[in-house]
Amino acid sequence: MPDTPSDTFPVTQRSRIRRAHQRGSYVRDDVYAVIDASPLCHVGYAIDGEPYVTPTIHWREGDVLYWHGSAASRFLESVVGARACVTCSMMDGYVMARSAFSHSVNYRSAMAFGVAELVDDPDHAADALRRFVEGLFPGRWNSLRPMTRQELKATSVLKMTIEEAAVKVRDAPPGDPQEADVPVWAGVIPMETRMGAPVPAPELPKETPFPEELARLIASGRLR
Template identity: 45%
Template sequence: MLSTTARTTLRRSKDRARTDRADLYAILDAGLVCHLGVLAGGSPMVIPTAYGRIGDTLYLHGSTGATSLRAALGAPVCVTVTHLDGVVLARSAFHHSVNYRSAMVYGLARLVDDPEERLAGLRAVTEQLAPGQWDAVRLPDRKETAATAVVALSLEEASVKVRQGPPKDDEEDYDLPVWAGVLPLTVSWGAPEPDPRLAPGIPVPPHIGNRQPRL
């Protein structure tokens, strides 16, 4: 079950709330980037960034010099992952909406010091972006590892919201001669585009060429 703190309990549109931890995992695991919210210089700052998950821990990474990661360390942060599934077209402007799946995670960001956990975190971030790549590429050397901050966030406090299905119009509006329904959005992978500097004779590996959409 997900947490039931004040900020993870929906007060409105309660039918959109999900309380099962499996829904949180599914939304996080289907994403490519999250939006990380930190407090920097007295103002919120929202940064799109890669992430990965191991069990109930989310990992982020970035340059040790990045303003956003430095602002996050030891401080409260919010990480949001959103999938847009369609635009909901109602008979009234007021009831227009979007179908989506979103997860919000709150917590204190922790700088990962342990070398093993650092490597596991980096692997999780890489594998989230491109499953199968960690075992196919040159792994981080000492210099690269030193230049990268790995940050962990517990999934203890999180909320999940999902909207699906047709518009909900006011009862008296259903007779209006207005088309209503959902215009679905699909995210798909295109054909792999080889690096112009790719050496001849290197085929696209199956984990890239046959990658299935999971958005």
């Protein structure tokens, strides 16, 4: 792709298809920012021409997205080798305008395309899972009871190299300031997702300290 600067994903029919009339970006860092901020993603597959959309927790290393599931899942098995569309979306607010037509939402959404592959090397899979947990909760992996071979065997790690991707963001007041004479409230009702006060497991020994790293994560307002 000699005409595509390396800091953007290629612009194709596939990644462009839903972006008519909308501001978007193919810049890798813009795409990554949304993927990395989103606590979950929705993975879409077409199996025998039927669409399936499943939510899951993803993680990313460079251009590679990872997710995982039960090795016993016939569904995960059936998607290995299939084309996938991974979409990460966060809703940031309702945009209340003067006309129904100008109502909107503020949001961030990234859409990435590629092929779902199984990470079949157990060492690679184990390492990916460790980076998944550490990426979410720094310091946690080493505090846990070590993963057993059995557990690793029961877990399928999937990955998808991002071939194409686009991000769309709306972060603005209502788009109809010219209608300010309509006597109705207009503006944005922000929407925010936060982590709340931790709820200890019922059987947790009372003296067990809450990890500082988790406390910092919660306080930061980030979701991962």
